[in-house]
Amino acid sequence: MSRSPILIEEEDVFRRITLNRPERRNAMTPEMQMELIAALEDAPATGCRALVLTGAGDAFCSGLDLTALPPASSKSALEARAEAERVARMFLALHELEVPSIAAVNGPAVGGGAGLATVCDFTLAAPDAKFGFPETRIGFVPAVVSAFLTLQIGEKRSRDLLLTGRIVDAEEAMQLGLVNEIVPHQDLQRRAQTLAESLAHNSPQATRITRRLLVSQWKAWLDAAMVAAIDASVEARETADFREGVAAFLEKRKPVWTKG
Secondary structure (H helix, E strand, O other), rough: OOOOOEEEEOOEEEEEEEOOOHHHHHEEEHHHHHHHHHHOOOOHHHOOOEEEEEEEOOEEOOOEHHHHHHOOHHOOOHHHHHHHHHHHHHHHHHHOOOOEEEEEOOOOOOHHHHHHHHHEEEEOOOOOOOOOEOOHHHHOOOHHHHHHHHHHOOHHHHHHHHHHHHHEHHHHHHHHHHOOOOOOOHHHHHHHHHHHHHHHOHHHHHHHHHHHHHHHHOHHHHHHHHHHHHHHHHHHHOHHHHHHHHHHHHHHHOOOOOOO
């Protein structure tokens, strides 16, 4: 029997979602994305007062599972657009969640994984956690995540991380504003639970209205940014550099880029 790509645990006052592909460092497949969207969208209906997101094993999430991608040449523009729209829906489901969200980042969070970790209201990181958006290193574009990152840390810092693709440690991530707290690894899940329980003591109606208010302040800008991000993602997947970057990654070699 196949294992579910996410685990959902209903605690006393919060829901814990664990990305559950530790053998692939919790890299995301379409199935995982759809299950995560469903788990986020129905969380408020369960009566939970907060949500904790973490990863199984020694990684939080290594981003998109490139081994799960079909050959680029076999994919239509409509299929590429549907994939980009699914990613946008996943991030929006987390961003617009009516209950507070907490990421317990137990290890590397890369690409879309870094996006999931930092879109949460609170990001707790183990000392050995790493964060980065290395998409340009494989010929891809950090499209959807770029909008949320800019909202969080500003344009100048976002340009640094997105254009260089560099990986930062937990300490620098906290200095940049991506992380709220660095917590010893053995205390990480307990700290996430304590924070969730503390948030649950607040008025649920006031918390829900506050979350809606925070989302509404940037909604028009973010809606337009999502349209542009989806277009950019589709455009990137049609390039020779994307095909070469994915092939080089899978073949464990350096990519050979086009000249222009």
